[in-house]
Amino acid sequence: MFDVLILSRIQFAANISFHILFPTITIALGWLLFYFKVRYDLSKHPVWMRAYRFWVKVFALSFALGVVSGITMSFQFGTNWPGFMETVGNIAGPLLAYEVLTAFFLEATMLGIMLFGFRKVPGWAHTGATFLVAFGTTMSAFWILVLNSWMQTPQGFEMREGVAHATDWFAIIFNPSFPYRFTHMLMASALTVCFLVAGISAYRIYRGDDKKAPRLTLKTALFTAALLAPTQAFIGDLHGLNTLEYQPQKVAAMEGLWETEKGAPLVLFGIPDEDTKTNRFSLEVPNLASLILKHDINGELKGLNEFEGEHPPVKPVFFGFRIMVGMGLLMIAVAWWTSFSLKRRKRLSKLQLMVLIGMTFSGWIATLAGWYVTEIGRQPYLVSGVLKTADAVTPIAGSNVMFTLLAYLSLYVVLLIAYIRTLFVLANRAVKEEEYDLAVPGLGEQGRNQVKDAAQSAKSREDKRAGHHPNKHGTHEPQNAGA
Amino acid sequence: MFEFANPDTLATIFAGLTALAIMLYAVLDGYDLGVGITLPMKNEAWRDTAIASIGPFWDANETWLVLGVGLLLVAFPKAHSAILEAFYLPATILLLGLILRGVAFDFRAKVHPEKKRLWDITFMTGSYIATLSQGFMLGVYIMGLEYTTASIIFGVFSALCVSAAYALIGNAWLILKTSGDIQKRAIYIAKRAGVLTFAGILAVCLINPLVNANVYQVWTTPPFAYFYAAIPLMCFTLFLAGYRALKMVDNGASDKEWLPFAITIAIFIGCFLGLALSFYPYVVPNSLTLYEAASAPESLSIIFAGTIIVVPIIILYTGFAYYAFRGKADGLRYY
Numbered sequence: 112m113f114d115v116l117i118l119s120r121i122q123f124a125a126n127i128s129f130h131i132l133f134p135t136i137t138i139a140l141g142w143l144l145f146y147f148k149v150r151y152d153l154s155k156h157p158v159w160m161r162a163y164r165f166w167v168k169v170f171a172l173s174f175a176l177g178v179v180s181g182i183t184m185s186f187q188f189g190t191n192w193p194g195f196m197e198t199v200g201n202i203a204g205p206l207l208a209y210e211v212l213t214a215f216f217l218e219a220t221m222l223g224i225m226l227f228g229f230r231k232v233p234g235w236a237h238t239g240a241t242f243l244v245a246f247g248t249t250m251s252a253f254w255i256l257v258l259n260s261w262m263q264t265p266q267g268f269e270m271r272e273g274v275a276h277a278t279d280w281f282a283i284i285f286n287p288s289f290p291y292r293f294t295h296m297l298m299a300s301a302l303t304v305c306f307l308v309a310g311i312s313a314y315r316i317y318r319g320d321d322k323k324a325p326r327l328t329l330k331t332a333l334f335t336a337a338l339l340a341p342t343q344a345f346i347g348d349l350h351g352l353n354t355l356e357y358q359p360q361k362v363a364a365m366e367g368l369w370e371t372e373k374g375a376p377l378v379l380f381g382i383p384d385e386d387t388k389t390n391r392f393s394l395e396v397p398n399l400a401s402l403i404l405k406h407d408i409n410g411e412l413k414g415l416n417e418f419e420g421e422h423p424p425v426k427p428v429f430f431g432f433r434i435m436v437g438m439g440l441l442m443i444a445v446a447w448w449t450s451f452s453l454k455r456r457k458r459l460s461k462l463q464l465m466v467l468i469g470m471t472f473s474g475w476i477a478t479l480a481g482w483y484v485t486e487i488g489r490q491p492y493l494v495s496g497v498l499k500t501a502d503a504v505t506p507i508a509g510s511n512v513m514f515t516l517l518a519y520l521s522l523y524v525v526l527l528i529a530y531i532r533t534l535f536v537l538a539n540r541a542v543k544e545e546e547y548d549l550a551v552p553g554l555g556e557q558g559r560n561q562v563k564d565a566a567q568s569a570k571s572r573e574d575k576r577a578g579h580h581p582n583k584h585g586t587h588e589p590q591n592a593g594a
Numbered sequence: 595m596f597e598f599a600n601p602d603t604l605a606t607i608f609a610g611l612t613a614l615a616i617m618l619y620a621v622l623d624g625y626d627l628g629v630g631i632t633l634p635m636k637n638e639a640w641r642d643t644a645i646a647s648i649g650p651f652w653d654a655n656e657t658w659l660v661l662g663v664g665l666l667l668v669a670f671p672k673a674h675s676a677i678l679e680a681f682y683l684p685a686t687i688l689l690l691g692l693i694l695r696g697v698a699f700d701f702r703a704k705v706h707p708e709k710k711r712l713w714d715i716t717f718m719t720g721s722y723i724a725t726l727s728q729g730f731m732l733g734v735y736i737m738g739l740e741y742t743t744a745s746i747i748f749g750v751f752s753a754l755c756v757s758a759a760y761a762l763i764g765n766a767w768l769i770l771k772t773s774g775d776i777q778k779r780a781i782y783i784a785k786r787a788g789v790l791t792f793a794g795i796l797a798v799c800l801i802n803p804l805v806n807a808n809v810y811q812v813w814t815t816p817p818f819a820y821f822y823a824a825i826p827l828m829c830f831t832l833f834l835a836g837y838r839a840l841k842m843v844d845n846g847a848s849d850k851e852w853l854p855f856a857i858t859i860a861i862f863i864g865c866f867l868g869l870a871l872s873f874y875p876y877v878v879p880n881s882l883t884l885y886e887a888a889s890a891p892e893s894l895s896i897i898f899a900g901t902i903i904v905v906p907i908i909i910l911y912t913g914f915a916y917y918a919f920r921g922k923a924d925g926l927r928y929y
Contacts, residue, residue, distance in 0.1 A: 219656070
């Protein structure tokens with residue numbers, strides 16, 4: 112009943128899935144905030160500070176959730192997976208240590224200045240702190256993806272008495288799958304943030320916020336997404352080719368390819384069946400998988416039959432891959448559609464706003480699905496070819512793990528709901544705010560004039576609207592909005 | 595691969611680094627946990643001030659725990675497994691507490707005003723869960739990392755005393771960072787928490803050598819035998835000085851508002867050194883020495899190289915952050 116292996120795996124999966132949601136936001140949002148701050152420093156236009164002020168709160172909240180859920184990871188390596196550090200600790204250890212030393216302290220310390228230091232330190236120091244926070248989050252991603260990629264495609268080590276010893280750190284860090292996985296993840300973060308920013312900005316506009324800031328952030332996010340979403344598809348393809356070379360069993364599971372085949376079809380949809388080793392209800396395009404992966408319509412692809420007992424469970428990898436790709440294609444379509452309208456008509460239709468609101472967290476779904484593909488796709492190994500997951504698990508009683516798993520799960524559900532609600536509470540509050548605040552330090556004469564002009568035009572808009580719709584103004588009750 | 599020193603020296607260095615990180619954690623996160631558990635629930639403005647005083651720092655403070663546990667993990671993987679498997683449940687409860695308080699801190703400032711109090715309660719509860727579970731683990735560790743009736747009773751006692759110690763350092767911090775009525779309240783709490791902390795330290799001094807043969811050995815043979823009497827005496831002197839400093843700040847006879855905080859840090863360091871000396875060379879009491887638990891020397895070397903380069907930089911920018919937010923805490927503003 113309480114199988115400690117299964118429970119530990121579910122617990123680790125739950126923890127890391129919850130955790131990755133927040134770094135996925137903070138990595139790219141840090142850079143976006145740096146961009147806002149630099150634009151403000153250059154133009155002194157208060158709208159950039161408005162955008163910064165709103166999104167820095169979202170950053171702070173996401174960062175806090177990322178930190179606290181990340182601490183649990185460093186404990187679980189030891190508590191639930193002692194075999195991991197005992198076998199590959201000589202390699203994982205230094206990588207994790209470097210992450211803490213070069214990334215965690217930097218982000219955590221500079222965050223204080225970034226959040227609360229605008230009035231306490233000179234402008235350049237605040238911009239510098241914002242840069243260092245963004246840099247820190249990226250460094251953190253660098254080290255952890257080095258470790259993860261090494262677990263997928265290990266090299267630069269030798270086994271002595273069952274323990275891995277490092278022989279070449281350069282080879283360990285720049286292992287074959289690392290450049291692809293790192294770029295793919297950074298892009299995933301950027302797209303997640305684009306759709307988050309677009310979604311929340313669209314929500315504000317939908318709720319009648321006609322200030323400049325949400326329109327500006329919407330435009331920034333959508334144009335960036337229109338550029339990056341196709342780039343991500345291209346990088347993803349390269350990543351797939353790399354996986355085919357080093358982990359062909361993973362690709363076979365992704366494609367639902369049971370037997371080695373020349374001119375393999377692309378399975379658009381189907382339900383893989385592990386017992387009969389076939390796909391039920393499958394919809395296939397002949398030769399396309401060979402064409403995509405081998406650039407040859409008759410190229411030979413290895414099937415799962417070549418990896419008896421050494422390949423991952425097919426269903427989650429197969430479906431995860433389709434969810435990720437589907438979400439990616441949807442992102443390209445929506446980003447282009449809305450960017451095009453924005454470029455031509457300078458505004459979005461109600462339908463477009465609603466679609467964007469619906470897509471607010473689409474990046475999370477794509478990112479999680481992608482991680483499931485690559486992580487489940489590594490099974491039954493924890494470190495490919497070196498250590499099996501089952502051999503690393505703790506001897507702790509299963510009932511204890513069951514207890515902690517339930518505690519984590521219930522807490523995470525509550526926190527996730529609170530997080531999403533709070534984003535919308537913040538958005539609703541922003542809808543009601545004044546256009547600009549003259550008290551922003553460092554604004555200067557030029558900035559103050561821009562504020563006054565903006566206030567003037569906002570006031571005339573207000574008067575006009577009040578004339579037409581006397582009852583429409585300011586009656587939204589933000590409390591119900593986040594539900 | 596390059597190696598700086600022989601394996602045993604490296605193991606000792608890493609034991610020192612791990613201990614240093616955990617000590618810094620106890621002091622730094624200690625004060626913000628202490629502010630959390632003594633949050634003034636009756637006065638919202640005071641709560642805002644108290645939380646503003648720790649706002650820019652708590653995140654980095656908690657990172658010392660990640661470093662401490664991380665160093666234990668990478669340098670002494672066997673000890674990490676043994677200790678954390680024994681502490682599986684209390685450590686998880688600690689983490690849940692840390693999660694609750696960490697997020698409550700951020701949520702409180704962003705949610706609807708009527709929900710703010712709920713997150714404040716969560717912040718306080720999470721802080722309590724964290725300090726109590728840390729104290730419990732310390733108690734059980736001192737009792738030899740075994741669950742017996744005696745060790746659990748001692749663990750509970752230790753949970754209370756460690757919480758008192760955190761309340762002490764947290765309120766000493768508030769004395770430094772606040773003024774007026776909230777400062778008076780902090781002085782009031784610090785005095786009482788100080789007494790309980792002192793009782794806890796005395797109890798550990800008495801019980802630790804009695805239950806651990808190795809600890810008894812350490813403290814009854816020279817040179818440490820001389821210190822054995824000196825440490826409680828020194829602690830007592832520090833407490834006396836701390837009490838005097840509190841009184842003087844209270845009745846306005848002194849403006850050294852930093853003194854109670856500095857003295858409390860000295861007490862923390864003294865206790866920590868005492869405990870570390872007691873257990874050396876064991877990382878898991880009476881069963882695993884740090885030399886047996888250490889990782890391969892080439893891996894430790896490469897971490898050591900990074901540590902000596904990066905830690906001074908960390909200290910430098912941490913200093914900058916404390917300098918930027920020097921003086922009394924005012925309201926936290928996002929811009």
